[in-house]
Amino acid sequence: MRCAPSFVPVTLLAVIAAGFVEPAVGQSFWERFAPVERVSAEPKGDYTLTDKHGPWLIMASTFSGEGAEKQARELALELRSRQNLNAYVHNMEFDYSGGVTGKGLDIYGEPIRMRYQRGSEVTEFTVLVGDFAAVDDPRAQRMLQDIKTMHPEALSATSGKSSAQNYGGFRSWLRGRSGGAEGPMRTAFMAPNPLLPHDYFTPRGVEKEVAKWNSRVEHSLLKAPNRYTVRVATFRGRGTLQGAASVMSTRVKNKKADDGEALVEAAENAHLLTEALRDAGYEAYEFHDRDESYVTIGSFDRVSQTSPDGSETPTAEVQRIIQTFGAAYNTPAEPLPSPIARKQLKVDPAVVQAQFNQAFAGEVGQTAAGLTPKFAQVEAERGKFRPVPFDIQPYVMDAPKKTVSGVFSWR
Structure with missing residues (x-):
């Protein structure tokens, strides 16, 4: 067990008191001042999710519609540069051209056919944060709680730009009800890397x-x-x-x-x-x-x-x-x-x-x-x-x- 020193340098206390050091959430006192390796955060860097990442990540936010990819990459870059988190961007395409069967029957006695209002094809961009070996990794659970309370500039409602974040209006309404304590990523959750095969996560039971x-x-x-x-x-x-x-x-x-x-x-x-x-x-x-x-x-x-x-x-x-x-x-x-x-x-x-x-x-x-x-x-x-x-x-x-x-x- 690591024992904390019984004294704190006066200069360090002065810096904290002056507000020049902003400790990271969930860290012990001495871990806040330990040197930490910085993750890559180049504006033109490629932070697309691959099967080498994960295998477990935190699904921070999703975007769709006009400007979705740009905003997703802005959020990933901000999480890297300001929060020192390994953030990645992943896109998925959904084909809704087949429509769905609704409840009830039409005037001809046939099942009601319905279509999606947003069109037949939708592309969503997701920002994920990792990398974790297991879904119950203690570091992942601590980071998940931190992400839920973050207020990144890329998702700020006062930035004067339209948001492509999915359910952005609803999220803003929820923040208002909670007094702003919870951020725009309050619904973040743990998720497996979608690029890994399904059997990677299958329980390895003994025959x-x-x-x-x-x-x-x-x-x-x-x-x-x-x-x-x-x-x-x-x-x-x-x-x-x-x-x-x-x-x-x-x-x-x-x-x-x-x-x-x-x-x-x-x-x-x-x-x-x-x-x-x-x-x-x-x-x-x-x-x-x-x-x-x-x-x-x-x-x-x-x-x-x-x-x-x-x-x-x-x-x-x-x-x-x-x-x-x-x-x-x-x-x-x-x-x-x-x-x-x-x-x-x-x-x-x-x-x-x-x-x-x-x-x-x-x-x-x-x-x-x-x-x-x-x-x-x-x-x-x-x-x-x-x-x-x-x-x-x-x-x-x-x-x-x-x-x-x-x-x-x-x-």
Whole structure:
């Protein structure tokens, strides 16, 4: 936790008192004065929305009719230049030439046909603000409330120009009723990036059959209580297990394993590693899919935090896991204590390290200089141990959940 200093420079207090510093809404005292990277805000810049933005954004305002595109771009530029927000413009075309069926019947007994008063084709321009990884991102929710109370010059009713903002008159009437506390973007809301495919936002439910396999496992990842976890080891059938199997595996040693046996080997490695991590005091979970098994550590509702400079960094606990098991960090190659393993093997640790390096090269190839691949010794049979590798780079992932959508998923 970051502790605030117990004093404030006199010069800074004088500036605040004089009104020269206008703090941003929703920021802590010290974050208001931290250096913040400015977003691009060039008058001739192209800030059109793409599928690289988002995936979640705030729909700030929409425009249609004469001057709609110009006003949308003016608003986006103002949000960038004055509020330092990543604002984008997106246009959508609607074809109403087919008309709609109204209620009731005409004089001939046929359903009443209706048409849109604004014409058969309408183009709307939308200003969106982002970028957010999830709809419930705390930063997004804070920014959404800020946007609802902003009064940008581009939407000012006193500017003397006609407004192309949709429902502009109604919004102005609502502002009058609220005493002006809420701005012209008071109806802003979270929205997915419309340029991303629909299945990007489809819940990733676990298949019914896969869920059945994992429900029988004591430390199944399906039982993790929170949303996030850190993946630290992956075992994939023939693709990565044959190197280790040929050197160390008691299950398939001295014979060629087929795909089924390799998957069994993968599941075995994941299970044994999970048990070893649990014995060492880690909250470890295992998960078995159709073509791989993997091991994760921890169960978190929050995995990142905002630094004073506004950047997002992993929480201390997540960073500790990544540094302990990631090959990019100069931490012990064997992070788990294994005095029993060394005693039973009766070999020098350097011999174990050499054995692991041989297996690792067979699985994933040689590593770049400066990396320290991590491994753990697991008890494959009573009194017999073998080293298994951790992934080169652990990463945060959503813990799979058994959902209704998983029942209907197709592969």
